[in-house]
Every structure is written in structure tokens, then in C-alpha cells.
Amino acid sequence: xxxxxxxxxxxxxxxxxxxxxxxxxxxxxxxxxxxxxxxxxxxxxxxxxxxxxxxxxxxxxxxxxxxxxxxxxxxxxxx
Numbered sequence: 001x002x003x004x005x006x007x008x009x010x011x012x013x014x015x016x017x018x019x020x021x022x023x024x025x026x027x028x029x030x031x032x033x034x035x036x037x038x039x040x041x042x043x044x045x046x047x048x049x050x051x052x053x054x055x056x057x058x059x060x061x062x063x064x065x066x067x068x069x070x071x072x073x074x075x076x077x078x079x
Contacts, residue, residue, distance in 0.1 A: 007035050007039050011048065014049070014051050029059070033060060
């Protein structure tokens with residue numbers, strides 16, 4: 001099963017040093033580029049950003065359906 005995550009669970013679990021929960025539940029997770037930038041590459045990174053970067057089971061993929069992405073961004077931010 002493929003699991004895609006937004007920024008919120010990554011940030012929240014990294015802050016409490018419990019990222020492994022995602023790995024235990026889902027194995028590998030996929031994050032869009034924007035989520036990776038928000039959680040791991042911001043100039044002022046969130047607490048836990050380094051832990052997020054170290055996880056080999058978090059895979060970054062490009063969004064393929066840009067029309068859907070633009071539609072969703074009317075209600076949500078990119079991350």
C-alpha cells in the first residue's frame with residue numbers, strides 16, 4: 001500500500017521524537033517535493049528537521065497531476 005503524507009504528521013512526530021510510528025505503521029511513506037521542502041529544507045527548519053532528513057523510508061516524489069495540485073491549493077497550502 002502506498003501512503004502519502006503531508007507536513008503535519010511529520011512535524012508533529014519529529015517534535016516529540018516519534019517518527020518511527022509512521023515507519024512502524026506504514027513502512028515506506030511518500031511525500032511530495034513541497035512537503036519535503038517545508039519539513040526538511042526550510043531556512044529556519046522545524047524542530048526535528050534533521051531527524052526527518054535521516055529517515056531512509058521517507059521517499060520524495062514529484063506531483064504528477066498538477067491540475068489537481070492547483071485545485072487543492074485553493075484550500076490547502078503546498079505542504
